[in-house]
Amino acid sequence: MSNTSIGIIGGGQLGSMLCSAAKKLNIKSVVISDDKDAPAQSFADEFIFSKYDNDVKIQEFCNKVEFITFEFENIHYDVLKKIDEIKKVNPKPQINKIVQNRINEKDFLNKNNIRTTSYISIKNEGELKSAQDFIPGLLKTCTLGYDGKGQYKIESEKELDNLKIDFDNDYIFEKLVKLKKEISVIITRFGPEKYEVYDPIENIHEDQILKYSKVPAEIDQNLYNQSIKWAKYIAEELNYIGTMCVEYFIDKNENLYVNEIAPRVHNSGHLTINAYNISQFENHIRAVCNLEKIETKKIYNAKMINLLGDDILVYKNKKLKDNEFFFDYLKKTIKEKRKMGHLTIIE
């Protein structure tokens, strides 16, 4: 093993895949997670089970590694900043501050003339009742929501009367985009104007959870160019180091909107493990650990299916075809709609 080591904050499946990529590069991985069953412990060289605000454990984690990154964006900003003061974290904590709040994120995008759906901040019932212009819309918590959690679809004014909303949280009310398609662009930025960009990936969600991804996305050249241009612009503007994902909506009139920015490797990019010479995970590790940037090329077209809940059971003992790759996240408990694994099919 080389002397290089990477610390990963968070122990979910994205952490696992980062550990596997590090191993391939001969880099030691140390994962810290507040979940004692964190799946990434099966893939990491070392695992620290700790709350993220335990200063002693954080110091121990920092001492063990040369570079630090994270696999989920909802780490409290103050925690990330504290870690960053001990040992540099990439992507920079400041980026999370923008991206982990849906209002800050959309304000940032609009300030940079990047289209998003229209939106309004909602802090109480009165504000919600006077937001009729945004119906049909989606009310989302400003922070911490993912995979449809903390989201309410509101299709008529009448529905506002029966909604039970916990106004201890702040909300964003987004106008519903008449979706034709969803795509994502994954980009790894190594430094100023130094990128590797993956082809846009087409995504299908069910109940707001990603279910299928495929590359290439069936989109025209304009949307292809625009989505990559915006992803590069965002990465540059954020002074980003590592892999990030820009999730887009395409409406019925072929307009492109940014839905959100994920400051991390992304579920839609799992197919890059089998479809590209360098995966999104390897590129992330390369960028964060200051390794060489290698031209990233698609080798195969591919489809990915997320295995949610007990979908996984069928695959555990299934004989796979040569072009099928099954990933089991080794999560202890199956829960409905929980991401348990995925299958990639190359073509």
Ligand code: AMP
């Ligand atoms: P999010 O948690 O914001 O990524 O939303 C998850 C999924 O919900 C998206 O990928 C879309 O399928 C759907 N969705 C979220 N916001 C909107 C919107 N403003 N208009 C239409 N669909 C949306």
